[in-house]
Each structure stands twice: as C-alpha cells, then as structure tokens.
Amino acid sequence: MAEFTLRLRRYDPESGDAPYWEEHTVDLEPHRSVLEAILQAKARFDGSIGIRCSCRAAICGSCGVRINGTPDLACHTHLDKAQRHSRDGVIEVEPMGNMPVIKDLIVDMEAVHWKKIRRVTPWLIAKQPVPEREYIVPRETMVDVTQSMACIQCGACVSDCLAMEVDPDFIGPAALAKAYRFVGDPRDDQPYERLKDLAEDPHGIYDCTHCFMCIDACPKDVAPMSQIMRLRRRAGSDYGIEDRNNGERHEQAFVTLVRKYGLLDEAELVPRSYGGDSPLSKFKPSVQKELASSLPSIAKALLRRKVTPAKVLKPHRLAKRDLQQVRRIYEEVEGHPERLELNLYITGYDEDEAVTP
C-alpha cells in the first residue's frame, strides 16, 4: 500500500458558491486507478463527491476527467503515473473542459457532446434496395472505418478541443470522427450529402485547427483529427465539393503553388484561397474585399519591411532541375489509379522498428 493525495475540484452550481479545491489522502497500491482513489475518498471522507462511473475497465466511457490538466479516463490512469506527472506530488483532478459542470467531476455531456453527435446523423442510411440478408462488402473497405468505430464516447477529445474553446459551435472531434465512420462505410447511401453538409457548415470540417489535442486526448487511439483530414480528402478530392469556407480552395491553391514553385508562395496563397486557384484571383472584387479587411496588418508589414513589394511579385522558387523533379513526383503520384494511404493504426509497425531520436 502507498499513500496518494488527490486535489479534487469541487463545485455545486446550485449552491451559488464558487468552485474550490479539496485534498484527500488515500491508501492504495500504486497500480490502482485514479478512479479507485476518488471512490475511496468518497467512501471514507465525503460521500458528496460527484463522479460518474460504471465499468471501471475503460470501455463504458463514463469517467472522463482532467488529471493534472490532461483529459483521460479516471479508471484508465494508474496512480503512480498520475503522481509522477503532477506538478507538486498531488494528483489534481478536475472536470472535463468545454462542457458545463453539473456537479464536481460530472459534466453535462448532453448539452455539448451528445448534441453534436446527433448533428452528424450518426446512423447508417442504408443503400437501396436493402438486401434480403446481410450486405456483402469487401473486407478492406470496412477496415478503414474500424479506427473511428473504436470510440467509446467519453468526451475526452471534446474536453480539450482548442477550436471549440473559441468557437463553441464547432462540430468537434468526436462527432466528426463519428461522421467519418459512416462516410467511409461502403453500405451508406449518402456520403456526398453528408460531406457537402459538413464542408459547407462554417463550423464543420474546415473549422479544425489541426492542433492534435484530440489525438493525444483519446484513450482509444481513434485519432479524431486524422478522421477529419479523411473527411476533407473525400470532400475535396473525391467529390470536388467547393465549400463556402475556402477550405477546398485553400488546399487546392497550396498544392498547386508547391507544384509550380517547389516552395510555398504565401503572397499568392491568400488570394487564391479566397477566390479560386488562378493567378487572376487577386483581382476579383470579393477577394479584394477580403484583402482590404486585412489592411491594418498588411500596411504595418510593409512599413516594417517585413514584406516587400518585390517579394510579393517575385516568389522564391527552386532551381529548374529540382522543380522538374518535384513536378515529376506530382505527376507520378497523382497518376496512380488509386490514392495510397497508410494507416498505422491498422498496419502497425514493422517488427524490426528502431525508434529514431
């Protein structure tokens, strides 16, 4: 047995009192979980501590909390590890973020998480005609969606989503991973409609800031951000959906400019992202309006010689021989009949894998 001290964030919105921290010391084996420690504190010292839990085996997804500032399942975190990662030897446990607190460590999943899950039509829209018995699909086509099917709806990714922190309307990592589960399912009848909807929504797939928070947060390796990138790839490359949020145009412009110069030309990327993948985009009135709204920044950058007119007109580029190599790589890869994607969640690592520094 060993002693572990917990610092729990207590809050009862109905009391009218402010949240406060409370410490309890428990006796448990170091390999036991943070959840067991919370339950021991509840049994021994204060029965009013609010925590939601059920299976205690990392499968029901009920006990999502923040431990030392990082979201995880309380039942899936060993006490010794939690203590090692604490700031001062005391294991800090608080409710998940981005969701309102009902009491202590219990957040209102309904108000945020489940509402967003329902937003993406989280069921199969069956292809017609529905076969008399089961659908027969190639095995490989289902392998791709198994990663998103591993989600246990714990809300850890929602808790720390940095886009949602500033834009609560963002559909968010859990719901978008769920959306890919159906977009990627060969039995679904409406992948285009789903993608069109999620691409056009100002808080949809192009609202993700690519911060990797959800990848680190997920206790089940669902990698929601990777599923969002798959949704974008399907929407832009497979269905050619040009969204109103500049998402597809930005991607196209980026890919075109690197083909053209080998390096990124930022001055050209902005107008093309707003107005379409053409050198004439900057002259479109709608684009000029967008650029004008950035005038305070542009003016200062010019004033400080951070950006010079010469640089805007003459972008940096690779030497001719290298540019030819880059273009040939583009042609060869884009000429493949099927897009090749390696998902390490599915393929795993070679056995002789040596970790590189």
Place this chain on the structure above:
Amino acid sequence: MKVAYWPGCVSRGFTPELHGSMARIAPLLDIELEPLDRAACCGAGVIAEHNQELADTLNARTFALAQQAEGTAMMMNICSTCQGAQAECQERLDANAEYRAHINATLADEGLSYEKGLTNKNFLWLLVEELGLDELRERVRRPLTDLRVGPFYGCYIVRPTERLHIDDERPRDTYLGLVIDALGGTVIDYAGAHKCCGFPILMMNREASLAQAGRHLGDAVDAAADCLVTPCPLCHLNLDLQQPLAERVVGRELDMPVLHLPQLVGLALGIPPDQLGLGRHVVKPTAVIDWTTAVVAEVGAPSSGG
C-alpha cells in the same frame, strides 16, 4: 556540429528575420549550416490532407537529400510546423519497409533513396539535446536578467507526444522554459504556451482564428510578460503580423512583442537587436529593445572571458 539545414518556406518568405537571425547566431553556437536548398515545401499538413503519398514522397526526397549532405550529423529545421509535418511522414516511412520501398521507387529516377532512421531536430531540441544547457549558459554574454518571457511552442512541436518522442527522458514540451532560464530570463507561466495560435484556419474562420491568437496574447499580457518567444514562424504570423486584427476581435489592446527563438538566443549571446531583424516585426519589440540597451548600459562591457 554540421547539420543539414532546412529553413522552410515561411522563414524565407514572410518572416525573413527568422532565417537571418538563425544564420547570424549559428557560428556563435558552433553550428555549421549546410542548407538543403534543393528540397521542396514540407506541405505543412495541407498536402498530406490532399494526398498522403504525395506529401510522403516530397518529404522522403528532402530526407534523402539530408542523408546525402556530406559530413552532417543530422537534419535541423527552424519551424515547428515543418518539424511536425515531416515527423508525420517519417513515422509512416520508418514504420513500414514495403511502403518505404514504394516511395523510394518514385525517387529512384533522380538517384535518391531514403534510408530509415534519419535524425531530424528542431533548433530548440538541438539546443537542449546536442549543445546542452550548460554549454549554452557558458556562451551567454548578456543574460536576459529580469526579462519576462512567455514560451509559445506551436502545436506541431508538442503533439502528438508519441510521434515526437516526448517522454520523461526527453520532456521536449518543457524545453522552451529551460532555454529561457538558461539564457537568464524569467519564464512566464500562462495558459497559452501549448495551445494553438489559430493560423491554420485564418482563411476558413477568421473570427475563431484571431480569437485564439488574441486569447493567448491576452493571457500573456495578464501574466505581465514582456514578450513571447516561439520556434514556429506560422505562429509568429498569427501572433505578430495579425496582432492588430486580433486586438479588434478580442476587444483589447495587446501590444505584445513576439520573438523568434533564434532572436532571443541572439540577444543573450550579445548580438545587437538590429542585426537580429527585431525592427521587422509588426508589433515593435520596444520593451525588449529598451531592455537590452538598459542592460547593456548597466553591465557596460560583455562579461569577462568564458
């Protein structure tokens, strides 16, 4: 130490002061830069979003060029985004021999081939893991005494932790604090250090993007920071270049200077601010420059010997 040096696109485009200051300080740290000027853009995750194989092939070409660069100990970059985007491609290339062979077949025409196991470090990692903090401390000529600096890492250099090999032995998500401290500065604890600057969605949801930048800058102001320091030029664009617009979105004056990592190191090594391109920022680092002149006046000459 000689390194195959990848400056990235933005440090030669909209943040030229980053590339310039790195070149300026390298000799003082005994780092010899062998530029990878034949390499292409890392794709910043956007090319991978479009076509994973394309991004992997372009970066495999860069890695192969780095492995060919004679006498170099490793590859080094000065951009968090390059670091993360390249690490993602390298993870796939290193994980699967069959996939690597497939990608190398595309490179074969140019006589290039990537062999698994390249070491590719951001300048920040190199400072701590190769040069070492003690050695860095030795070389400081003008300690950043009383300068209050907030670290801003950039997402790509701190997540996903597993891919970036961040663990108890290599706590790379704490290195900026260690470096600021070794340079004699005061590390500011504020909420934004490991958060997202918002740059990737600037053109898709400007309001949210600038709200992110404004929020972190505001948190740094509230923590009484003199400046922020970042190893990511894209973060610098949103935090510095866009700061006038971010101020409008969050409805408060910010006026928070943001330094590139080599600039902060350069100041401590005793290089005058104008040689580090500090005058080229949108938010004038007046507080920092005043501070350097004040400290120089106080200390007089560079500290003896060492």
